[in-house]
Amino acid sequence: MSSGEQYNVMPTHLEHYLGFPGVAVMLSCPSCESKHTVKNGRIHNGKQNYRCRDCGRQFVQDPQNKLIDQATKDLIDKLILERLSLAGIARVTGVSELWLQRYVNAKYVTVPRRVSVSAKKRGD
Numbered sequence: 001m002s003s004g005e006q007y008n009v010m011p012t013h014l015e016h017y018l019g020f021p022g023v024a025v026m027l028s029c030p031s032c033e034s035k036h037t038v039k040n041g042r043i044h045n046g047k048q049n050y051r052c053r054d055c056g057r058q059f060v061q062d063p064q065n066k067l068i069d070q071a072t073k074d075l076i077d078k079l080i081l082e083r084l085s086l087a088g089i090a091r092v093t094g095v096s097e098l099w100l101q102r103y104v105n106a107k108y109v110t111v112p113r114r115v116s117v118s119a120k121k122r123g124d
């Protein structure tokens with residue numbers, strides 16, 4: 001007997017639908033962001049445990065540390081280009097300002113041209 005895990009194999013042509021709002025998505029792996037995750041039983045407090053099929057990491061869905069899905073990130077990218085304030089983007093997309101600040105820092109520190117998204121004063 002091999003493991004009793006059920007692998008939901010997603011046909012490649014469906015993969016680009018995964019990020020769309022309203023479509024059920026599997027959790028993304030917090031390590032490699034792969035969506036090839038499978039349910040992996042429950043941990044001691046009853047929370048659903050998941051395992052990433054790509055890197056093998058096990059993780060638990062944590063509402064305190066909710067993963068931001070790709071559709072939301074795409075939207076955030078667009079809003080940043082529209083020069084909306086971080087506070088405004090956070091309100092529109094429902095992410096925390098702290099998360100957003102980190103996201104922007106992480107994103108724009110890697111590109112050569114600096115984009116000043118936080119230059120505006122709040123309440124402007």
Ligand SMILES: [Zn+2]
Pocket residue numbers: 029030031032033034052053054055056057
């Ligand atoms: Zn992974």
